Amino acid sequence: MGLSSVASNSEGMQLCIFDLRRGQNEGQELDKILFFYPADLPFSTQLSVIGLSEGLITFTRIFSPEAACEVIEAERHSHVFFEAEPDIWMVVIVEKNKEAEAIWRVEGLRKVLKEVHSLFLMFHGSIRSLLEKEPAAGSVRSQLYIFIMDYLSDFLSSKKLQLPSFRDSLKERATVQMLTVGREAAIEVQSLVRVVESCTGSQSSHSLLLFQDLLVSTTLSPDDTINLFTYAVLRLTPRALSAGLSSWSYLRKGSAASTAVTGPTMGSTTSLSEPFHGSRGTSAGDDHSHAVRPLQHDRWSKGRDGFLITDIWQAEPGSLVSVTPSIWLQQTEEKMYLCAYQHKSLTFIFLIPVSSVINGEQGILAVKQLVLEHASLKMLKVEEKLSKGWGGENAYHVSGYRYLLVDGDRNLSRASPPGKVATLTKDSLLALSKLREEVDIEKSRAKWDNDGHEKDLEICTRARNNAWVISQVTRGKELYMVLENANETLLYASDAVQKFSNRYCNGAFSLD
Amino acid sequence: MSSSDGGDDGSASSGAGSGPVVLGSKPIEDGFSQLRVTDLANGGAANDGDAEAAAAEGSGGREGIAAEVGEVEDGGAASARAGGRSEIEEIGEARVMWRSNSEGEGEAQGSPSSSGYAGERGSSGGSGSGSGIGEEEDEIEEVRSDAVSDSQAAWMPGKRHVDEDDASISWRKRKKHFFILSHSGKPIYSRYGDEHKLAGFSATLQAIISFVENGGDRVKLVRAGKHQVVFLVKGPIYLVCISCTEEPYESLRGQLELIYGQMILILTKSVNRCFEKNPKFDMTPLLGGTDVVFSSLIHSFSWNPATFLHAYTCLPLGYATRQAAGAVLQDVADSGVLFAILMCKHKVVSLVGAQKASLHPDDMLLLANFVMSSESFRTSENFSPICLPRYNPMAFLYAYVHYLDVETYLMLLTTSSDAFYHLKDCRMRIETVLLKSNVLSEVQRSMLDGGMRVEDLPIDPLPRSGSLLPRLGQGRPVTDSQESLKEAYAGIGGPAGLWHFIYRSIYLDQYVASEFSPPFNTLRQQKRLYRAYQKMYASMHDKGIGAHKTQFRRDEHYVLLCWVTQDFELYAAFDPLADKASAIKTCNRVCQWVKDVENEIFLLGASPFSW
Known part of the structure; x- marks a missing residue:
């Protein structure tokens, strides 16, 4: 059972969400806590974690009113803070342990918090708005609990929760990985998108097209693209559906992990409600069964007509009638129906405004029918084209290089395939993680100094193991690189960067 | 440090409960409510009481060290009587010694320093008003008045902004705070603001x-944003830095280590035992008047690379001159002196240690800072108990300090508390020899001439046995290539856009830094370069x-x-547009240059270090 197995293997990590506007009076401090993992920790311990966090948020505001506490580094733990919504804080506490490879990059952990919150927003809307609707917060807590536990189950590897560590230094969360498409294929894709969107009969419908786990096209805003792309790669793409077959996705752990925690059915409600505090008054068990679990494993499958189906969304609590999933767009705050069509490696997701579909499920069915009629052939063709041009798992491997390329302005990243990154020595990855931490600090500093121009920085280090560990930040683009078999001179290393930049980055990192 | 003006302030300063806007406000109490509300309250309250008490004690017109010694003895008397030899008493004794020796000396010499700290106390009070000049950090964050900070106005020693506390906006916006407090939350030192007024804040830390x-x-x-709060716990002593400078955590932590070391240098680590006996022990009187020592150390964090390199630097001198100085120091070292150090400002002229005794560069830094920041050392010869934290943090040594001219001073360190007259004799012998052999005039000349300049970096690698010092070398012929290269860089810096370098020899524990030349014209630019290093x-x-x-x-x-190699570390700064290939070549040349002139820029062959 996903949830219970996460809950029982926790020692190293704690994660909490609390609301500073709640529980202001003495004796009501528990009211602040919206989520705590592990849930079976005594309240006194939970409160002391939140007390320290709150104390330091207040303390740091004395000196830094514009940015409160971001991280506490202690000898044995790191506490990473993220203010998800005004006065709603998420804090993750990880144990440092050199032997267990528990060496973290703060920004890497913060991105995990950001990601789970963004996904929550997409399915449930903001925590604050939910709290306003339900001041007792009983069902908000259940929703958060189920959602986050489902999310965390993806990090479960051999029964231990493994958050991104130094080994993930050549990955960037909250970015999209794109497929490089030839001109001809691009035209085909464009026409496909146009046809499908016209089938929806709404001006404000959107679509997202993926090939394997790579983005081909999007008409969504950047933030919404990241969220939906993230969700698709987690649960919708062919790889996600058949978890266990391959595991080359850039960001996700090998799917062996996910299968390990995916029970055939959702755990009994007792295993879920057990960690919940009876003292809160609400009957937690009921809440759990009501809560929608978009991140639950194995709840999506491909229907006979090519559309993906799920029973996650139900017409009403406890009913057996499933309805079309819906999500919230961050940009427009509009509620959209989510439909996904899959053909082989191609996943086509389109979103239709709930307000534009008059007769609910019937209307959706009609749209799907239209899409099948007008676009299924095009999908076939596009899939074929893309497959032909597709270089396979190692398509973006550049021999001799281990790299991560991030385009911050467009939220894109591309990296060496995980299988290739895995060949790097631990020392190189540690040095890279350390270097990224340094660059993270420089970037955040530049943000606060805000003197008009973006950080321009080039750092090229020869580590103790003779590997070159390189970082270049320029005009919103970032390049991280490890060269293990390079010659010892600095000139050789920078020459290698130059070549890479000219060939794969349109010269973005070239100096001359 | 808390000086005698603390009376009213002490009672006015409120604990966590009522006074300072933020600390007293609800949120932070809530934050720690589960465990710590009591601590906050108690800490604050206790401090209030003590502050008053201390102020009352101090109000009796005490002067300098004499009064302090009395106070220390008062504090330790009871426990000393009960438990035999007390640590407080030891510290007290040491201080007494200084005083009595000075007095003894007074009779003989007529111009002794009767009080080690009296002058400083005055200066620290006085400089409170002369603030705002010089150091950038002293400014409030948002104020970016380059005109002020770039001015070459001398840095003013001593504590400033004593009128501030944690409720003041200006205090909160200071770029870099340092705090020392005791494990019971009592303030011991704060860079800005009056310690007594910061009792509540200290309790929060x-x-x-x-x-x-x-x-x-x-x-x-x-x-948090641009701010870092760095903590260092040393037994019962807590040190905290709150900074929004760009310095990395490791550097700030190193600075806290040095501040702790400076405290140990003044008191020895045996001060810990005072806290074992009485957790609420108030340490401020023991450090009375040493503000200026700490503020000068903190100032050095922004200009002295020794603070992060853990190495010392030498004054450039002809090999023979330094040998001559070393020889006479060696003579006295053989007669029971543990360390004999001749320094000019923060640069070492020569240094000799007794067999097997090794002096850590950090200890040298702290000792030189202590001597240079204390005005009283300049006016007459002194015999003062000091502790070298890296040598033996538990015990006092005795330092005989005498300025030979305005900038050059001799320090003779011994373990014997009654060696004053012997050391005085030694000093006179040394002084005579140094004068005779012209070492002192060479030292002054070197100070005027300065050290290595990037503009002088030899292009031609041929003349191997070069000399840095114009009067010793034959003058450096300017080659054609050198000319053309210089032209290419329009007179700024050295070849290939080299602006500055630091070379640290690992075996010698010494470094050499090039002189500042354009574009490092201002203190602000120099500080930024140090921060980058x-x-x-x-x-x-x-x-x-x-x-x-x-x-x-x-x-x-x-x-x-x-x-970084096994032998040395080189740090070099170039024009941001410098070409990589020529920068690398230039670095190789710098290393060669340093090797060519190492006789003059480093102290070689001396054996103060036992490895």
Whole structure:
């Protein structure tokens, strides 16, 4: 059972969400806590974690009113803070342990918090708005609990929760990985998108097209693209559906992990409600069964007509009638129906405004029918084209290089395939993680100094193991690189960067 | 430090409960409510009481060390009588010794320093008003008045902004705070503001540290936006830095270590036992008047690379001259002196240690800072108890200090508390020899001439046995290539856009830094360069993964190159547009140049270090 197995293997990590506007009076401090993992920790311990966090948020505001506490580094733990919504804080506490490879990059952990919150927003809307609707917060807590536990189950590897560590230094969360498409294929894709969107009969419908786990096209805003792309790669793409077959996705752990925690059915409600505090008054068990679990494993499958189906969304609590999933767009705050069509490696997701579909499920069915009629052939063709041009798992491997390329302005990243990154020595990855931490600090500093121009920085280090560990930040683009078999001179290393930049980055990192 | 003006302030300063806007406000109490509200309240309250008491004690017109000694003895008397030889008494005795020796000397010489700290106390009070000049950090964050900070106006020693406390906006916006407090939350030192008024704030710092400690951990760093809060726990002494400078955590932590070392240098680590006997022990009287020592150390964090390199630097001198100085120091070292050190400002002229005694560069830094920042050392000869934290943190040594001219001073260190007259004799012998052999005039000349300049970096690698010192060398012929290269860089810096370098010899524990030349015209620019070096140093010396070998770093201000080998470390700053290939060549040339003139820039062959 996903949830219970996460809950029982926790020692190293704690994660909490609390609301500073709640529980202001003495004796009501528990009211602040919206989520705590592990849930079976005594309240006194939970409160002391939140007390320290709150104390330091207040303390740091004395000196830094514009940015409160971001991280506490202690000898044995790191506490990473993220203010998800005004006065709603998420804090993750990880144990440092050199032997267990528990060496973290703060920004890497913060991105995990950001990601789970963004996904929550997409399915449930903001925590604050939910709290306003339900001041007792009983069902908000259940929703958060189920959602986050489902999310965390993806990090479960051999029964231990493994958050991104130094080994993930050549990955960037909250970015999209794109497929490089030839001109001809691009035209085909464009026409496909146009046809499908016209089938929806709404001006404000959107679509997202993926090939394997790579983005081909999007008409969504950047933030919404990241969220939906993230969700698709987690649960919708062919790889996600058949978890266990391959595991080359850039960001996700090998799917062996996910299968390990995916029970055939959702755990009994007792295993879920057990960690919940009876003292809160609400009957937690009921809440759990009501809560929608978009991140639950194995709840999506491909229907006979090519559309993906799920029973996650139900017409009403406890009913057996499933309805079309819906999500919230961050940009427009509009509620959209989510439909996904899959053909082989191609996943086509389109979103239709709930307000534009008059007769609910019937209307959706009609749209799907239209899409099948007008676009299924095009999908076939596009899939074929893309497959032909597709270089396979190692398509973006550049021999001799281990790299991560991030385009911050467009939220894109591309990296060496995980299988290739895995060949790097631990020392190189540690040095890279350390270097990224340094660059993270420089970037955040530049943000606060805000003197008009973006950080321009080039750092090229020869580590103790003779590997070159390189970082270049320029005009919103970032390049991280490890060269293990390079010659010892600095000139050789920078020459290698130059070549890479000219060939794969349109010269973005070239100096001359 | 709390001076005698603390009376009213002490009682006015409120604990966590009522006074300072933020600390007293509800949120922070709530934050620690589960465990710590009591601590906050108690800490604050206790401090109030003590502050008053201390102020009352101090109000009796005490003067300098004499009064302090009395106070220390008062404090330790009871326990000393009960438990035999008390540590407080030891410290007290040491101070008494200084005084009585000075007095003895007074009879003989007529111009002794009767009080080690009296003058400083005056100066620290006086400089409170002369603030705002010089140091950038002293400014309030948002105020970016380049005109002020770039001025070359001398840095003013002593504590400033004593009128501030944690409720003042100006105090909160200071770029870099340093605090020392005791484990019960009593303030011992604060860079800005009156310690007594900061009792509540100090209690909050203590609460944070002990809250994490109660959870079985130890807090090291809190980061918030541009701010870092760095914690260092040394037994019963807590040190905290709150900074929004760009310095990395490792550097700030190193600075706290040095501040702690400076405190140990004044008191020895046996002060810990005072806290074992009485956790609420008030340490401020023991450090009375030493504000100026701490503020001068803190100032050096922004200009003295020794503070992060853990190496010392020598005054450039002809080999024979330094040999002559070394020889006479060696003579006295053989007669029971532990260390004999001749320094000019913060640069070593020569240094000799008794057999097997080794002097850590950090100890030298702290000792030189102590001597140079204390006005009284300049006016007459002194015999003062000091502790070298890296040598033996538990025991006092005795330092005989005498200025030979305005900038050059001799320090003779011994373990014997009654060696004053012997050391005085030694000093007179040394002084005579130094005068006769012209060492002192050479020292002054070297100070005027300065050290290595990037403009003088030889292009031609041929003349191997070069000399840095114009009067010793035959003058450097300017080659054609040198001319043309210089022209290419329009007169700024050295060849290939070299602006500055630091070379650290690992075996010698010494470094040499080139003189500042354009474009480093202002203190602000110089400080920024040091901070960049500091960052590079921290980046290269990672404790977890071991030191890196090479680093090239380019940002909008510089190209920095760092090269770490078994023998040396080189840090070089170039024009940000410098070409990589020629920068590398230039670094090789710098290393060669340093090797060519090492006789003059380093102290060689001396054996103060036992490895």
